[in-house]
Structure formats: structure tokens, C-alpha cells
Amino acid sequence: MERNKREIRQAEMVTKTPIAFWNYGNLPEAYMPASEAGVVGQQCSNCMYHDASYCTKWEEMIHLKFWCKAWMSIDIFENNDELTESDKSFLTELKKYEDINFRPPQSVADAARRGLELRAEYNRGGTAVGVARARTLSNRTKVSPSTINRMVSYFARHEVDLDAPAAKRGNDGFPSAGYIAWQLWGGFPGRSWANKIRRQMVREDERD
Numbered sequence: 134m135e136r137n138k139r140e141i142r143q144a145e146m147v148t149k150t151p152i153a154f155w156n157y158g159n160l161p162e163a164y165m166p167a168s169e170a171g172v173v174g175q176q177c178s179n180c181m182y183h184d185a186s187y188c189t190k191w192e193e194m195i196h197l198k199f200w201c202k203a204w205m206s207i208d209i210f211e212n213n214d215e216l217t218e219s220d221k222s223f224l225t226e227l228k229k230y231e232d233i234n235f236r237p238p239q240s241v242a243d244a245a246r247r248g249l250e251l252r253a254e255y256n257r258g259g260t261a262v263g264v265a266r267a268r269t270l271s272n273r274t275k276v277s278p279s280t281i282n283r284m285v286s287y288f289a290r291h292e293v294d295l296d297a298p299a300a301k302r303g304n305d306g307f308p309s310a311g312y313i314a315w316q317l318w319g320g321f322p323g324r325s326w327a328n329k330i331r332r333q334m335v336r337e338d339e340r341d
């Protein structure tokens with residue numbers, strides 16, 4: 134697994150964070166240290182959803198020695214007769230899109246980070262979902278195919294927000310909430326990248 138320097142620093146920071154200060158974010162209530170859950174040989178570090186201290190199922194940073202009920206090894210996953218429809222589609226996507234690079238490029242990370250800075254400075258723009266998306270993008274953590282679809286759809290719905298005068302540099306009220314939200318999702322680099330990845334996904338879909 135290829136990791137950039139920021140991811141390595143983040144992974145180190147994550148695993149050293151005392152449990153009492155852990156931010157559970159999107160993680161389920163039953164997320165806990167594996168030792169407390171009483172499971173042996175199962176923890177985030179060897180779960181198929183784990184990628185560089187990030188859980189691709191819950192889309193949240195994780196502690197490597199924690200565990201949740203969704204834990205799954207790739208072997209169990211592939212040989213499980215009782216997979217839910219959602220599990221099956223996750224597995225299908227995992228294989229179908231294995232040649233696509235879902236790691237956001239630096240330009241997208243920079244735009245998302247700028248969005249977080251602007252939001253902190255002006256105290257407006259974006260929802261909790263947008264902030265979570267910006268955190269993922271700014272860390273250059275791989276995103277899931279469904280996140281790419283959500284990004285494509287977000288940009289298509291919200292381009293109109295940039296028509297507001299306050300969304301343009303030099304005007305009163307800049308940066309508008311819409312402008313900040315747009316940056317949280319990766320801004321224009323995010324839109325180009327999401328559209329490009331989406332086209333690659335469609336090509337793979339058409340091969341089936």
C-alpha cells in the first residue's frame with residue numbers, strides 16, 4: 134500500500150491519540166478497543182475496510198487496535214454465503230474498480246484544506262458532511278466509488294451557488310457560504326477529478 138508522508142504522520146498521530154480524546158465521528162456506537170469487545174485476532178488494522186488508518190466503510194479515521202461489528206477479513210467476505218446486498222455490491226466494486234486510483238490529487242487536497250481554513254475563519258459554509266468530506270480529501274485518503282458519485286452530484290447541483298456576487302473575489306461578503314462549501318468538496322480541482330474518476334468507473338461498468 135503506497136502512503137504519502139502526510140498519511141504516515143496522520144497514522145502515527147492517530148494511533149498515539151489517547152482513547153479518551155478519540156473523535157468517533159461517523160463510527161458506530163459499538164466501535165471500541167478490540168480488547169474491550171473481547172474479540173481475538175480482529176481489529177481495524179486487519180479489517181478489509183482499513184486503509185492507512187481510515188475506514189472506507191464508515192469514512193472516518195480509525196484507531197488500529199479498535200474494532201466494530203462490521204469487521205471483515207477479505208477471505209471471510211469472499212466466502213460468506215450470507216452477504217447482504219450492500220456487502221455484495223461493495224465486493225463487486227472493490228474488484229471492478231481495482232485499477233482506478235481513488236486517492237485525491239494534491240490540488241484537490243489543497244482546495245479542501247483551504248475550505249476548512251475559510252470555514253474556521255468566517256464561521257460559515259458547508260454542512261457536517263462537507264466538513265467530513267474536506268477532511269478526507271485534505272488528507273489525500275482514498276475515497277470510495279460512492280463518494281465519487283456523491284462528489285459528481287454535489288458539483289452538478291451546487292455550481293449555481295457560485296453565481297452569487299459574494300462568491301466572487303473582490304465583492305462584498307466574499308467568501309460566501311456557497312463558495313466555502315464548494316471548496317470543502319475540493320473546489321474546481323475536485324470537480325475535474327471526480328468527473329474524471331466517474332468516467333473511468335463508467336468505462337469499467339460498460340465492460341461488464
Ligand code: SF4
Binds near residue numbers: 180195
Ligand atoms: S469496518 Fe473494519 S476498519 Fe472500519 S471501524 Fe469497523 S473494524 Fe474498523
